[in-house]
Amino acid sequence: MGCSGSRDILLQVQQQHSKQIDKEIASEKKVQKLKFLLLGVSESGKTTLFRQMRILHSNGFSVSERTYYKNVIIDNLMQYTEVVLRNMPLLNIPFDDETSETYANVFLTKARECQKLLDFEAELKHLYCTRGFQACVMKGQDYSLGDGAQHLFKSFDRIASPDYIPSDQDILYSRVITTGVTELSFKFRASNLCMVDVGGQRSERMKWIHCFDNVTAIIFVTAMTFYHQMNDSSDMNKLRESLLIFKSLCANQYLSKSAFLVFLNKMDIFKVMIQRKSLKCCFPRYKGGKSFIESAEYIACQFEDASRRNRGVYCHYTTVTDTENFDRVFDTSMAILLEKNLAVTGLL
Incomplete structure (x- = not known):
């Protein structure tokens, strides 16, 4: 009798343990990754x-990631500007005036030597407002200008600020391979x-x-x-x-x-x-x-x-x-x- 009772108790414990395992498996299945x-x-x-x-x-x-993207965005802005300026003559789009052409030549000559955006603040502010530059940007799909270019050009004042921190939208428009x-x-x-x-x-x-x-x-x-x-x-x-x-x-x-x-x-x-x-x-x-x-x-x-x-x-x-x-x-x-x-x- 004693042995039979022990076996019954052991069987009940095993059955409860089995049910618990089945429940855990079912639960894991529901939250399966x-x-x-x-x-x-x-x-x-x-x-x-x-x-x-x-x-x-x-x-x-995070803050550190936004700092990383700040450098990416500035690089993107410089690259997009160079792409537009080099494509203006290829698309027969003239500069608005001599000042614009001079600023463009200054940027194209020195941009690769100096990656500090503030060094070109005056030139870029002027160029981004000119009809010729904007017309070339509007034809960007004809020469594979990055989709984020217009957003970054419009945000130049904010990006050029010394205390600039990229917004989520800035990060979405940034380009990294x-x-x-x-x-x-x-x-x-x-x-x-x-x-x-x-x-x-x-x-x-x-x-x-x-x-x-x-x-x-x-x-x-x-x-x-x-x-x-x-x-x-x-x-x-x-x-x-x-x-x-x-x-x-x-x-x-x-x-x-x-x-x-x-x-x-x-x-x-x-x-x-x-x-x-x-x-x-x-x-x-x-x-x-x-x-x-x-x-x-x-x-x-x-x-x-x-x-x-x-x-x-x-x-x-x-x-x-x-x-x-x-x-x-x-x-x-x-x-x-x-x-x-x-x-x-x-x-x-």
């Missing part, structure tokens, strides 16, 4: 999206997300495959403005290059169970650009007009067709430098992805 791999070619806005995640879902940027792999973990609704950003330069893409393990979803970013931009190193249209890369990712066996979220970025610039240059320059078979909706839907269809997948591809238009807009788009797109795709895989 979901891995999102952030991919896209250089200048698509991929890393800007990653920075938005820090602003919206993490602790933003991404190398290596960077991770960000944050909570989204009931899920723990790990977002992985990998460099988009051609030399960095070989590293992508090393991040393909256990990927819940690919977040693929491309710029809609790529439709009339060429890749300098390959002489290929940048939007078509993005489509080819996206197609290869969709066909990759290691990503067969991963969902795909496509962000068609730079919607704000595209709305203006499409009025000047038709989508036919990239897609000769396009028979639509110059309306944003018609053109944007055609681009989205190209990515949906390139995927050749029965499910799990979601396209969204966005402007990742616009925090309010992106927050809304990201929230909506992630809700759809989590509900429709992850429920199928049993992760939710």
